[in-house]
Structures are given as structure tokens and as C-alpha cells.
Amino acid sequence: MLDKLCISERRARIIDYLIVNKQSTYIELAAEFNVTVGTIGRDIEYLSTVAPIYTKQGNHGGVYILPEYRSHRYYLSDSEEVCLCRLMKTASSDECKILRGIIAKFTKGRG
Numbered sequence: 291m292l293d294k295l296c297i298s299e300r301r302a303r304i305i306d307y308l309i310v311n312k313q314s315t316y317i318e319l320a321a322e323f324n325v326t327v328g329t330i331g332r333d334i335e336y337l338s339t340v341a342p343i344y345t346k347q348g349n350h351g352g353v354y355i356l357p358e359y360r361s362h363r364y365y366l367s368d369s370e371e372v373c374l375c376r377l378m379k380t381a382s383s384d385e386c387k388i389l390r391g392i393i394a395k396f397t398k399g400r401g
Contacts, residue, residue, distance in 0.1 A: 300323050300333065301333050303323065304319060304334075305337060305343070305355070307322065308343065313353060313354045314352055316331060316334070316352075342355060371393060371397055374392060375393070378390070
């Protein structure tokens, strides 16, 4: 359980929590963030306008985030990407596959 956070920090952490866990319930989120279920409801209502967060009722109900969603905080910086590309020049073929996977997973789509 976390100490009280400001609204924007709590909402950012709720998104991070959902990115990692893919789903939760209002009760679990309220306990995790040390707020009421009503507060979580307001947070989810707001967050669903800025991120692909949705809710389901009934069995397997709860709060969900689309699995392909990534926060901008989870992308490589240009210097990190350049560094990984440099490492590929001396890496084994297996290590190159891993490095390419990391780059593909954490690099912003370039149009």
C-alpha cells in the first residue's frame, strides 16, 4: 500500500499498474493506492479519456488497459537506442537478436 499521492501522480501510477498487471478491480486499486473506491472510480473515469482504459461488469469484470498500450515513459531515448545499436556490432548473433527485440519493443514507431 502506498502513502497518499497527489492526484496526477496517483493517476500516472494507476496507468503504470495497469500496464504491468493488464487488469485490476476498483477494490484492489483502492487498497493499492490507499484511497476510497469512489476516488478510484473518479480516477478511472478521467483516465479512460486519456488512455485506453475500460471497465467490464460481472464475472471477469474490472478495470482493463489495452495490452498494446505503452506510456511514453517506456520508450528508449535516442541515445539509448544508438548505444544498443553500437553494442550490436560486437555482439554474438544470439545477443543481436535480443538487442533487436529490445529496440523493437521500446522504440517509438517512426513514420
